[in-house]
Amino acid sequence: MTLPLDDDSVLVHVATAAGVPRHRFLNLDWQRISRGLYARSLPDRPLIETAAMVAKVLPRRSGFGSLTSAELRGWWLPNQLSERRPLLATTTSEVHVQRNGLYVRRSTVADLEEIDRVPVVSGAQTLAELARDLSLVDLVPMVDCALRLGVDAESVLAAARPRMRGCRRLRQAVNLADERSESWWESVLRLMHVLTGLGPVACQAELWRSGVFVARADLHLVGTNRYPEYDGGAHRERHQHDADLGRDKRMSRAVHERYGYTGREIIHHPQMVIRDGEDARGWLHDPERVRTWLSLAGPSSLTSYGRTRLSARLRRYELAARRR
Numbered sequence: 001m002t003l004p005l006d007d008d009s010v011l012v013h014v015a016t017a018a019g020v021p022r023h024r025f026l027n028l029d030w031q032r033i034s035r036g037l038y039a040r041s042l043p044d045r046p047l048i049e050t051a052a053m054v055a056k057v058l059p060r061r062s063g064f065g066s067l068t069s070a071e072l073r074g075w076w077l078p079n080q081l082s083e084r085r086p087l088l089a090t091t092t093s094e095v096h097v098q099r100n101g102l103y104v105r106r107s108t109v110a111d112l113e114e115i116d117r118v119p120v121v122s123g124a125q126t127l128a129e130l131a132r133d134l135s136l137v138d139l140v141p142m143v144d145c146a147l148r149l150g151v152d153a154e155s156v157l158a159a160a161r162p163r164m165r166g167c168r169r170l171r172q173a174v175n176l177a178d179e180r181s182e183s184w185w186e187s188v189l190r191l192m193h194v195l196t197g198l199g200p201v202a203c204q205a206e207l208w209r210s211g212v213f214v215a216r217a218d219l220h221l222v223g224t225n226r227y228p229e230y231d232g233g234a235h236r237e238r239h240q241h242d243a244d245l246g247r248d249k250r251m252s253r254a255v256h257e258r259y260g261y262t263g264r265e266i267i268h269h270p271q272m273v274i275r276d277g278e279d280a281r282g283w284l285h286d287p288e289r290v291r292t293w294l295s296l297a298g299p300s301s302l303t304s305y306g307r308t309r310l311s312a313r314l315r316r317y318e319l320a321a322r323r324r
Contacts, residue, residue: 131166147179226280
């Protein structure tokens with residue numbers, strides 16, 4: 001038996017059985033991916049490639065789940081999520097493999113799919129696993145994105161099994177979700193209005209005047225002429241900026257008020273966003289709305305406390321794997 005050393009990754013026990021000495025992998029040309037698993041050294045290796053390699057050491061009836069599955073699917077991730085986090089997987093096998101950088105959770109259910117031949121749990125089960133660790137404010141945008149990319153809401157509700165940790169949070173997130181949302185920040189801005197009682201809010205509202213299309217807005221405070229939107233960095237690029245100015249003028253001529261907010265304003269000045277919504281509805285300011293939002297946003301990745309909380313959770317998974 002011969003082993004081609006130009007393979008992208010090699011299991012050491014297979015290599016040694018083929019007569020290749022272990023020391024061949026202990027140099028700068030090879031990178032240790034996991035215990036007994038080496039790959040050709042490559043800076044900034046894509047997650048899909050790393051996952052495909054690590055899948056070789058997963059037990060049968062296993063697939064990547066939680067944040068790893070979400071990232072492999074291209075879903076929106078929580079704000080400023082740390083790049084240093086373990087791979088997360090789920091198995092129904094009695095063989096329980098734990099390795100540095102890999103946490104494998106035992107489960108009685110593992111609905112498996114494949115992404116580029118890499119095993120992952122289903123989209124619905126991915127959300128159920130995310131609900132165990134994420135706050136409501138972080139979970140809703142991920143449900144928005146999942147529904148937008150084809151995950152069925154009924155299957156998500158079915159995955160929220162009774163007595164499952166995060167079950168109520170996931171059901172609430174599905175009820176708050178809107179598959180028309182086009183970005184993580186847009187989802188958060190919508191939540192800020194809905195959860196503080198400033199709704200109803202329509203998503204991706206089309207504006208018409210005398211039968212002529214004027215523009216499409218991220219959000220609309222139904223019953224008002226106010227259209228809140230998230231302004232990301234792309235809106236400051238010259239071409240996009242020129243298009244935005246023309247669009248703003250068309251909206252203004254049609255007596256529509258576009259209010260753009262940056263991520264910094266959403267994080268650090270939520271009271272301003274909420275006051276704007278109250279003014280649009282002609283309401284007096286109620287400080288309770290701000291307190292409600294701050295209590296919900298506090299455990300989320302919008303705050304340093306929430307990011308530390310999530311990092312600590314992921315760190316526990318990593319430490320649990322090391323103890324095995």
